[in-house]
Amino acid sequence: MSTKPVTGTESRQTERQDNWWIEPLFTVLSLGLFGIYALWVAWNRQHFEYGPYLSPFYSIPLPGVHAKDLEWLPISPAFLVLWIPLGFRATCYYYRKAYYRAFFWDPPACAVPELRRAYRGERAFPFVLNNLHRYFWYLSVPVVAFLWYDAIRAFFFEDGFGVGVGSLIMLGNVILLSYYTFSCHAWRHLAGGCLNCFSKHKTRYTLWQRITRINEGHGFWAVISMLSVWFTDVYIRLCSMGTITDIRLF
Amino acid sequence: MPSVTFRVFRGDQTGGELKDYTVEVQEGMVVLDVIHKIQAEQAPDLACRWNCKAGKCGSCGAEVNGKPTLMCMTRLDTIDTSKPVTVRPMKTFPVIRDLVTDVKWNYEVNKKIKPFTPAPDTNWIMYQEDVDRVQEFRKCIECFLCQNVCHVLREHNEKTGFIGPRFLVRTASLEMHPLDVENRLDMLKNEGGIGYCNITKCCTEVCPEHIRITDNAIIPLKERVVDEYYDPVMAFFRRLFASKKRPETAGTAADD
Structure with a gap:
């Protein structure tokens, strides 16, 4: 049986008339710029703290360890943190869609021809490693827990409890990161998706349903949480540099 | 006009x-x-x-x-x-x-999937929460638009090593069925070629029945394949509790 499509229906150029290129362009720009910014922040090793505020790039997920205590390290302490969210996002099902489309053009958009002919998918190195996504999820949970600790600490100034704009930004950031982390497909599977009989596991079924609800917006949480990490670091950095003043609401 | x-x-x-x-x-x-x-x-x-x-x-x-x-x-x-x-x-x-x-290739692919297999003494009572998930997959009208748009089939013509989104959905409907006891994970990993899918979600975008093919069928199947073949911790626990993992021999619905 011949399965090759007939010549004449094949076209190396898409006939799509909509602006399909906007999504991959946005992905290239946002991921590219964020990647460059994250590397610069990590190498910079300055202005990551202001008062009770700590940049999420420098939130070390080890009890009692603060980034400024690790200045003796030959590498930036940010690298002790960054590999975890980097691995989590690189293997995330949403980001996989985003970077396969935008960076590898596999495909750039639906029904748009690809550039390269060889394709092995996620069956061979390096993309077969995407199957380890759940392990990065395990590691991301303590990172988020420490970010919650940092966000709560951001409400305790030298003169006691207070609320600054930075406190609210850090709180908003960790809420968005929590949504992203706990809407993960691997977590959804581990929590209950692996079961066939939900009726025998009511608690896990309820948990699975709740994860499913936020999982529907996993892509949204992925993008918005990345932007919030970016914004939080920029805010703390500008406060630390004296460029802007943090406003204490009370 | x-x-x-x-x-x-x-x-x-x-x-x-x-x-x-x-x-x-x-x-x-x-x-x-x-x-x-x-x-x-x-x-x-x-x-x-x-x-x-x-x-x-x-x-x-x-x-x-x-x-x-x-x-x-x-x-x-x-x-x-x-x-x-x-x-x-x-x-x-x-x-x-x-x-x-000519879409007959799809019907040939369908034959590769082991059919619904209940345990010998199945209790046929099912609860709604057990079948909600698979009912979504039953909405499929087999228009094969998902197969058409899937770049693995469309661009790479990988029709021998990949079954395509339609049949991943069908496999999901069987694998997640509360009364089915057959294991199709080996087929999915090998001749089903689930590893070819790179989650670009075009199948979901074109589905006229709005089945969330990628999120609800393909990714859960990928995670089940990870459980079986790529997760050493899960493999350890599976061996540890292997004797408790074959409920079908007891004649009740398959689970976990």
Whole structure:
């Protein structure tokens, strides 16, 4: 049986008339710029703290360890943190869609021809490693827990409890990161998706349903949480540099 | 009535070309209406497969302005008719004639999937929460638009090592069934080629039944394959509790 499509229906150029290129362009720009910014922040090793505020790039997920205590390290302490969210996002099902489309053009958009002919998918190195996504999820949970600790600490100034704009930004950031982390497909599977009989596991079924609800917006949480990490670091950095003043609401 | 030019593929297995037809259109028309109008007024030999004209039979899949869609569900007011509108057959499958393609490969693929297999003494009582998930997959009308748009089949013609989104959905409906005891993970990993799928979600985008193919079928199956083949911790626990993992021998519904 011949399965090759007939010549004449094949076209190396898409006939799509909509602006399909906007999504991959946005992905290239946002991921590219964020990647460059994250590397610069990590190498910079300055202005990551202001008062009770700590940049999420420098939130070390080890009890009692603060980034400024690790200045003796030959590498930036940010690298002790960054590999975890980097691995989590690189293997995330949403980001996989985003970077396969935008960076590898596999495909750039639906029904748009690809550039390269060889394709092995996620069956061979390096993309077969995407199957380890759940392990990065395990590691991301303590990172988020420490970010919650940092966000709560951001409400305790030298003169006691207070609320600054930075406190609210850090709180908003960790809420968005929590949504992203706990809407993960691997977590959804581990929590209950692996079961066939939900009726025998009511608690896990309820948990699975709740994860499913936020999982529907996993892509949204992925993008918005990345932007919030970016914004939080920029805010703390500008406060630390004296460029802007943090406003204490009370 | 405004006139719109339609560029329709005319040809067969040996080749073909786009032919222009100018048609007077009316408010509320869909692309399939236009194809019927061309058949009635200009090209009675234009071949097109259709049946229900209600988005339920899945027969009239084609590519309108490069987008895989059901012609009967594509209203003219959703596309730019100021320029010629291109209508081609589904690219992934061999053309029989004009807009009709040969989709029999899909039925061959279907045979690779082990059918529903209940345990010998199954208790047939099922609860709604157990079947909610698989009922979504039963909405599939087999239009094969997901197979058509999947780049693994469309661009790489990987029709021997990959079963495509439609049959990943069918496998999911069986694997997640509360009363099925068969294991299809080996098929999924090997001849099913689930590793070819890179989650670009085009299948979900084109599904006329709005089945969340990637999130609800393919990714959960990928995670089950990870459980079985890529997760050493899970493998350790599976061996540890292996004796408790075969409920089918007890004659009750399969679980976990």
